[in-house]
Amino acid sequence: MTAGALKVSVVVPTYNSGEGLDRLVASLLRQSLPADEFEVIFVDDGSTDTTPARLDALAAAHPHFHVLHAERSGWPSRPRNLGVARAAGEYVQFVDDDDWLADEALARLYGYATEHGADVAIGRMVGHGRSVPRDLFRVNRPDATLADAPLMESLTCHKMFRRAFLSRHDLRFPEEGRKRLEDHHLVTRAYLLSRRTCVLADYTCYHHSRRPGGDNLTAAPIEPEGYFRSLREVLDIVDAHTKPGPLRDRLHQRWLRIEMVRRLRGARLRNAPRDWVDGVVAEVGRTVRERFAPGVAAGLPALERTIAGLAERGRVEDLFRIAGWEAGVQAKVRLKTYELTGHRLTVAVSGRLRSGDRPVSYDRTPDGRELLDLPVEEVPTELVDCSDELLTATDELRRPRLDVVARRVDDGDEFYLPVSFEVDRVPHRWGGLRLMWHGRTTIDFRTLNGGRTRGEWILTTRLTGSGCEADAKLPLAVTCAGDGARPLVVDERQPPPRPAQPARATGPWQRLKRAVRQRLGRSAGQSVRTS
Template sequence: MPRFSVIVPVHQVQAYLHECLDSVLGQCFGDFELIAVDDHSPDSSGEILDAYAAADSRVTVIHLAQNGGLGPARNTGTARARGDYVLYLDSDDTMAPGTLRALAERLSATSDPDVLVFDYAPAYWDGSLGPAAHPPVLGPDAGPAVCTLAERPELLRLPAFPWSKVYRRDFLLRENLTFPPGTYEDTPWNFPVLLTARTIATLGRVCVHYRQRRGGSILTTTGRRHFDVFDQYDRLFAFLGTRPELERWRPHLHQRMTDHFATIHSSPGRLPRTARAEFLRRARSHCRRHRPAPGAVGPPDTTARRLRRLLVRCGAHRTFRLLSHAGRARRLLGARLRTARSRLRTARLRCHYLLQRRRPLDPRLAVFDAYGGRGYSCNPAAIEAKARELVPDIRTAWICTPDHAHTLPPGVGHIRPGSAAYWTALARARFLVSNVDLPHGYRKRPGQILVQTHRGTPLKHMGLDLMAYPAATDGTGDAGATGGTDFARLLEHTDRWDYSLSANPHSTLVWERAYPSPYTTLEFGQPRNDIFRTATAADVARIRAELGIPDRVTAVLYAPTHRDYQRGRQPWPDLARLVAALGPSYVVLFRSHPLHAGEGLPCEPPGGLIDVTAHPSVEELCLASDVLVTDYSSLMFDYANLDRPLVIHAPDQEAYRAARGTYFDITAMAPGPVARHEDELIDLLATGAHATEHARARRAAFRRRFCPWDDGHAAERVVRHVFLGAGPPAVRGRVLSASDAPGPASPAQPTPLAPLAAKDWWSCPASASSYRCSRSRATCASVSTRYSASPSPTSNS
């Protein structure tokens, strides 16, 4: 007997049916049966179902001789179901990845309730997903884990979608609950379910993506079928009449019915214009027929809702329509007023900025920004800290949103993006340091110094190199400096730079071609990596304790990047399965890309999985971990400084390179083993194949190419050169080895790095031809010789 019976009624949905069925059959939780009911569909839906049934034994297809509607089709599937729990899914919707596993975990954690209510999100025609529909009601802090309707009456206010719940089959049989025929069949199903359930649990996770069709759905089709709602509420109150103990819920249901009538009447496109007055007259009759007993009090509500219910109960069609039109006009006027206020504020700030530009520069003010205000991090943070240490009279200010203000250290000023103080700082600061572009409205003044630190070593194409990759420049991803396709504006922004910070010879070649402007390249290394050379074993132990990593446990940091070519779900491994396969001697630190925060995690993460997406310092996460697993993130270049194992998980390398472009094949010169799929990744980690001598040799070669200047003093070099006008320091640091991090993994001894000679650089697969560089091979070879002319900054590592 399976855990779940997933019932899919099918009628004239051939365009969406494949996606729906694939979303169920592709679940990582396999203990289910899928029962598809062909409701005498006139299109090819029946043949599609038969093909799926022939290919997968979990699929059962039932063909009905005539069309009966959603309700009878669901009843047919329920009668055939064998699972512990029944789950309905409309054939044009999709099940979110990991849903069945999350439902199974939640049901077990709540002692198998009669009903589990979960959340959903709208899915639009352009492929985008809206936010979760009801987090305040279904979130983890909304109420007790298991309850009755008396304890959570607000559940009656949720939409009556049958596919937003999972039902214990024994409960449905015990209460003899079935769907009626006709439209709005979910009304006399949903409320009896909630009223009779002895235990109800909630799950604040999006489990269904609710397709918002542009046409063809019941709710967007004009006709008299919407009059079926009156019969459905007659059935509901008839059920209530057979259960005297439920009579106290009549006021709640009466309010719900009145609101439903008002919604149908006011929704454009449902009722024929000539039928609206008739609909409201019948609504008035139903409100009188099923009204509560005198003195019965329903739940409190707003004045606007009470007025709307009064008009429905009175059948005041013209007044109702007049107020509806007035409400639309008020909302339209409000939107226009908000737009006008926004434009006025923008104009005022623009005038303020122009006035501030007429004031002299403040030679002691330095403004820093990382990721457009997302907290104190990356190269600007390392430079800011070193500037306060070496330049005591400097005043630093950090551009930061209020949500990230807690990441700022004491003594650092906080500037909210877009505020008057923000534009004052941009107009008067002598120094500006950022890893992203400043706003287009900013105009650089004579005497201002702008340092572009970038955000790591580039693997994926950046800047002008993206012109050949339109999929990566549609404005949804990280398209270099602008995040869009306006390359002329990109060059305008690049022309502002005074200095471009380079982490290695590879970065120098890429930046100077991808962002061709007359700036000065500072070949000083990556300031954010200084901590890898200065941190101590005590620092590592402290960070691991703060993250809750047990002693003698191997910490795996999994940090995937964003895919420009793919919206929504990214090709990440099943983290719950990964944790279960590795066992108690491992813990997985999951850090998703900011564009996918919260995605990929199980609803209730197991004990060996820690979500560190919101942690302010990725460098501290690197220090706390024993091994890094990533795909195409630039974090791999930073992590190589630690000389700890790295694993490249590249299940979609061909698609990623085709859509975004990469400067070299990372799988050919990876800093460790490469996993092409989830099973291979688990095997590499579980067997220790990620930490072999061969992997260590590949890691050493990777460091020689991409970490030649990371000696722990990159930030100091930037501060001395930019802020003080002095030369870079000559001192060198040490490599923090894996033995400094507590854990069961065998310590990997750091390998000394040889000076980077020209022949070493050109033996790298990422040669000049790979870069499509306009420079000659001889010119680039001379550049590489210049890099190695002085003593190697990592010769003692």
């Protein structure tokens, strides 16, 4: 194998991975890209179990597998940097030791990257116990930019980078101890410097998994002060490459929504220790005041805007009240009709959002504004004002949406389906308004997932509005016997068919015998009751 022939170098940091590596290794050995066109570089971070010996055995058995043994650093940054320094491929793909790749991932993503001349190529991800950026993978994006695509929703490093691009800009992971958000430091700079970034959405490339027991080192609870110090360093990267204005505000919004507001929502906040919450609220408030222009929070949906505003004001008790309310938010969806015609399944649904026994609702003020009704008092009107997002919002983040998602049971593949929908504002019996969603989609099982449809599928409706989002499974069981096969659809609302009963004889002699048996049965019952 010559260095010039290598297309991809896969870099995998490991630490005490043990048998947890097996699924990843199996997926690497199944790659459709020929073994002489890619290499795998395992960088072991001072494991103390059998992992080093397992890796050495793999390298001895497979010439395109290599192992670097490093002193313990305690964080994945240094192992990844060592792997990049050793890499010889045209592109570098980062993979974690508890994740795995789809069989054609390297071939498809490399082909897509070279076809479009990309510095960064992002393959569709599926989460197994971990969240992944769903909206980014709605469609293929051969030339995605920070201005027209939600790239900032995906800041983990599990992507394919042109190696020359990494070298030209000295893109490396920070190695100053256990720095949180180490992926953000590299990937944010990469997005801002990339000449072209592409997103491959029509094939699942990467399976992102949480290690059994949840003992991923970087998944441990954050220490607020150090975490937000690192976050502000990432904001420094954004500020160094952008000017004040709408683009910078939109980029900053990503960290406000996901790293700050999301930590103060629903069951996640309600179940957190109070001293930890106080620390997070203090850091969020400081960051909002010191680093964000007014347009950052103002561009959020009403619920997220309210949480950010209450955190800025230090109103922790009110945050707990909203968290309890939000933990009860559910999507109530009704399957109105469905029809299977050949390979095409058409579904119509309607739905609403509720919290407990009351709808998620809006109060209308005398001047015509519509305010999100939340279980807190004395909230500044500008925080809960939904008028723009209910009437005129053009920002996808703030606009109410209805999505239908098809999910394959065996591997978790998810696909957004093309949906036509409308959202009505209707009065409810407690006063005020609530939203009603109505939508319709058609699924062609000859083309869904490129015709790879074998298996059982679940259909889910997702309602989004004013910062709330909830899913509801539709009562349809869909199964394809083979790829591209006509689906079998079972309505789970219908009772199972009764077993066939043997035909009853209807001749005169049979009728006489039944009459005699019935008369004898009644006589026996009377004799028992009167004895």
